[in-house]
Amino acid sequence: MLRMSARTDCSRNEAVIIRTSAILLALSAVAVFIMLLGHNPLSVYLSMIEGAFGSGYRITETIRKAIPLIVASLGISLAFRLKFWNIGAEGQIMMGAFGATFFALNFQNLPSVILLPLMGLASIICGGIWGAIPAYFRAKFRTNETIFTLMMNYIALKWLTYLQYGPWKDPGALGFPKIPGFTENAVLPAFFGLHIGWIIAVLLIVIMHIFVNHTKRGYEINVVGESENTGRYAGMNVKFIIIYTIFLSGGLCGLAGMIEASGVNKTLSVEITRGVGYTAIITSWLSSLRAPVIAIVCILFAAMIQGGTFIQMAFQIPQSAAQILQGMILFFVLGSEFFIKYKISIINDNKAEANQ
Amino acid sequence: MVNISKSFGEIKANDNITFSVNYGEIYALLGENGAGKSTLVNMLSGVYTPDSGEIYVHDKKLRFSSPGDSIGSGIGMIHQHFKLIEIMTAAENIIIGQKRSFIIHRKKLKKTINSISEKYGFKTDPDKYIYDMSVGEKQSVEILKVLYRGADILILDEPTAVLTPQETEKLFTILKKMKEQGCAVIIITHKLHEVMEISDRVTVLRRGEVAGTVNTSETNPKELTAMMVGKAVDLSIDRPAILKDEVMLEVKDLSLIDRDGIKKLNRVSFNVKAGEILGIAGVAGSGQKELCESIQGLERRKRGEILFRGEDIARLTPRAIFERGLRISFIPEDRLGMGLVPTMNIVDNVIMKDYYLQKSLFLDREPARERAEHIVKMLNVHTPGIYHPVNQLSGGNIQKVLLGREIDANPDFLVTAYPTRGLDIGSSHLIYDELNRQKMKGVGVIYVGEDLNVLLSLCDRIMVLFEGRVIGTVDASTATKEDIGFMMLGGKEC
Numbered sequence: 054m055l056r057m058s059a060r061t062d063c064s065r066n067e068a069v070i071i072r073t074s075a076i077l078l079a080l081s082a083v084a085v086f087i088m089l090l091g092h093n094p095l096s097v098y099l100s101m102i103e104g105a106f107g108s109g110y111r112i113t114e115t116i117r118k119a120i121p122l123i124v125a126s127l128g129i130s131l132a133f134r135l136k137f138w139n140i141g142a143e144g145q146i147m148m149g150a151f152g153a154t155f156f157a158l159n160f161q162n163l164p165s166v167i168l169l170p171l172m173g174l175a176s177i178i179c180g181g182i183w184g185a186i187p188a189y190f191r192a193k194f195r196t197n198e199t200i201f202t203l204m205m206n207y208i209a210l211k212w213l214t215y216l217q218y219g220p221w222k223d224p225g226a227l228g229f230p231k232i233p234g235f236t237e238n239a240v241l242p243a244f245f246g247l248h249i250g251w252i253i254a255v256l257l258i259v260i261m262h263i264f265v266n267h268t269k270r271g272y273e274i275n276v277v278g279e280s281e282n283t284g285r286y287a288g289m290n291v292k293f294i295i296i297y298t299i300f301l302s303g304g305l306c307g308l309a310g311m312i313e314a315s316g317v318n319k320t321l322s323v324e325i326t327r328g329v330g331y332t333a334i335i336t337s338w339l340s341s342l343r344a345p346v347i348a349i350v351c352i353l354f355a356a357m358i359q360g361g362t363f364i365q366m367a368f369q370i371p372q373s374a375a376q377i378l379q380g381m382i383l384f385f386v387l388g389s390e391f392f393i394k395y396k397i398s399i400i401n402d403n404k405a406e407a408n409q
Numbered sequence: 410m411v412n413i414s415k416s417f418g419e420i421k422a423n424d425n426i427t428f429s430v431n432y433g434e435i436y437a438l439l440g441e442n443g444a445g446k447s448t449l450v451n452m453l454s455g456v457y458t459p460d461s462g463e464i465y466v467h468d469k470k471l472r473f474s475s476p477g478d479s480i481g482s483g484i485g486m487i488h489q490h491f492k493l494i495e496i497m498t499a500a501e502n503i504i505i506g507q508k509r510s511f512i513i514h515r516k517k518l519k520k521t522i523n524s525i526s527e528k529y530g531f532k533t534d535p536d537k538y539i540y541d542m543s544v545g546e547k548q549s550v551e552i553l554k555v556l557y558r559g560a561d562i563l564i565l566d567e568p569t570a571v572l573t574p575q576e577t578e579k580l581f582t583i584l585k586k587m588k589e590q591g592c593a594v595i596i597i598t599h600k601l602h603e604v605m606e607i608s609d610r611v612t613v614l615r616r617g618e619v620a621g622t623v624n625t626s627e628t629n630p631k632e633l634t635a636m637m638v639g640k641a642v643d644l645s646i647d648r649p650a651i652l653k654d655e656v657m658l659e660v661k662d663l664s665l666i667d668r669d670g671i672k673k674l675n676r677v678s679f680n681v682k683a684g685e686i687l688g689i690a691g692v693a694g695s696g697q698k699e700l701c702e703s704i705q706g707l708e709r710r711k712r713g714e715i716l717f718r719g720e721d722i723a724r725l726t727p728r729a730i731f732e733r734g735l736r737i738s739f740i741p742e743d744r745l746g747m748g749l750v751p752t753m754n755i756v757d758n759v760i761m762k763d764y765y766l767q768k769s770l771f772l773d774r775e776p777a778r779e780r781a782e783h784i785v786k787m788l789n790v791h792t793p794g795i796y797h798p799v800n801q802l803s804g805g806n807i808q809k810v811l812l813g814r815e816i817d818a819n820p821d822f823l824v825t826a827y828p829t830r831g832l833d834i835g836s837s838h839l840i841y842d843e844l845n846r847q848k849m850k851g852v853g854v855i856y857v858g859e860d861l862n863v864l865l866s867l868c869d870r871i872m873v874l875f876e877g878r879v880i881g882t883v884d885a886s887t888a889t890k891e892d893i894g895f896m897m898l899g900g901k902e903c
Contacts, residue, residue, distance in 0.1 A: 269764055269772050275753070276761065282747040285707055286739070287761045288728035 075389035104363020105356035119355035125333035128305030141202025143330025144209035145180040149307020150314040152179030154321040157239035165238035180307015181300040188299035192292035241316035248316035440614035441833035454486035455479030485555025500535035545576035574894035657853040663713035688868030696877035738820035751800035784813030805836035
């Protein structure tokens, strides 16, 4: 008979070994799937790496994909620290992009040193408000934030759809429903071959790490996240902490939206997020909410997406195969948490005696 | 049970334990918290499986792999926390889980239950709903349930923990009847006087091992304590006299209605002097928690006045009280859910109440580190280090960290709720001593407790709450346990 027992002695090394083997298991499970498609899994995996890191251009592309993921994951990790299950990053990204676009379209004559910060600020406020609304209701009336933030995603999506097909439709696009492109001064400048979003991401990682671990505000978030009662007991204003933390969380997601709109797409469209808001939930969870780890995990995820695009061309494998790989990795890693918390032992059982 | 061993991870909960119980005898398992009592009986009742060793019932070797096996061989377990369904009657609860027939013969069932009740002296009405019952009645239903299933070996886990003295008396009468009828009764307890009063034989467990088995008639509480702790312990609690006659805290007409509209406190009025320990007794849920949280400023939905040195603090938040320079320390009942952050280390927990006074945006942990070291040294906290998460410490050490932080804040007033719950004798006495030390410094103390013996010997006065009302306040040096027990039930006959 198998028996499980709780373990408290799992060292960090053991945990790393367990998680790594989970990823290896996920890779081998997907290998079976790739073989069924009639390809050699090893060469597919190798060319995924090749596709993600094989040349300067590919590396840039991978990092380009990682930037919004990192910024949004940082935002989500802040909410998760508070045990506020914010799955509304998708909508917060869209609203952030909307706020930035509003300024990009209406203040085209401003110099970019003023316009870009304005757009950034607008995106943080819009995304932040989009997060703070469910946070307010959660703090005041204990509503379920998971459902609430999810529903807010659909409102944001439909709002963008309305704008794209209605008031913001580009008159010069011959009836094609698209929002006009940004003027040059509303586009993030490049630095070392990539828009400066990457510098923002690096700065945010450092700031987040310091904020969470070494500031009073960060400390409060950790306390309230562990137990609201303890927070109240220590004299903290728990409701206020919840609302402003989720405002920051949504604000960061909004900023990710601005970076995407301004740095990559140079316009706004309903496809602005490309699922980043949902992928970021996975990445921040896998990084156990730690900012430096988020950077690594996000780059690996971006590499997987980039590599997935590449194998699509090289092997005619649908890109969904890469998504299956993502799903598998998540499944195995979350499953491996069980082995970190519990020990399985086999015991000899002669149960028959009991029923004599 | 022969040579029973059981480990959880690295910890040996039971190490080579052997004991036997005869029919027609009341047998006590005595030991401090964490001595392995519960583990042992959980193996007997089939919840756990032993790693090694054998269990014999009626000279037959058995191996239980589920509670069902255990019940089948006549072992009935009565847990400390009742497992009853509130919205069903006693009779319905008794037959739950019985597979005998699909249709319930209510009449026959009632007859069977009544005959069992008569045999052992229960006064339980089978048609009464559980939610209408007192704690004592619920316990009777639990016992009836196992008897109905044909158990002749009964195990009671801390049966008197939730009972008033009167109810305990009744329970003991029933247990004695069972013994006369030839049942084997095992009670698990850490209360010495109960062991002396009711058991025939007693086995003392210490750190998972048998420290000794003696006949109750041939021993005394002192010897048993020495066996439990491993050394002789002074069991008396000091009660230094009150130094000053200065009222520190005065509560007037405090009422509180909770979120669901239920009245939790009803016009409560009392005062506490500087250097006095006021005990608060009452059945669980009589408003103790609400009272403590009201004083500390956590409860906001209250009416009435709380005067602290003449200043009304009833409308202030905890932080506002703190900012006025009034130091009220509070040791809540729920240590890990309210007093401390379980996953944080000692330093981060120590800094919790005054971190916000720091001027800088950044958190300076240095002063807290010194204080944490001081607390660890002062109260002799067993921990691998001050950066160890508190939830990995034992219950006693967790409580020491909490107490240490609250006392280290140099309080004017100290509110403690069940500060020794779950602690062993040694740690408990350390905490009583610390409370007395605070008392000598002129700190006013509220001590919410459940062990009447402790309340009577530690406190100066004892206030009894019942359903949110103050039933009365007695002088602890003259009152008896029976007086208080009577008041805990609202002064009504139970």
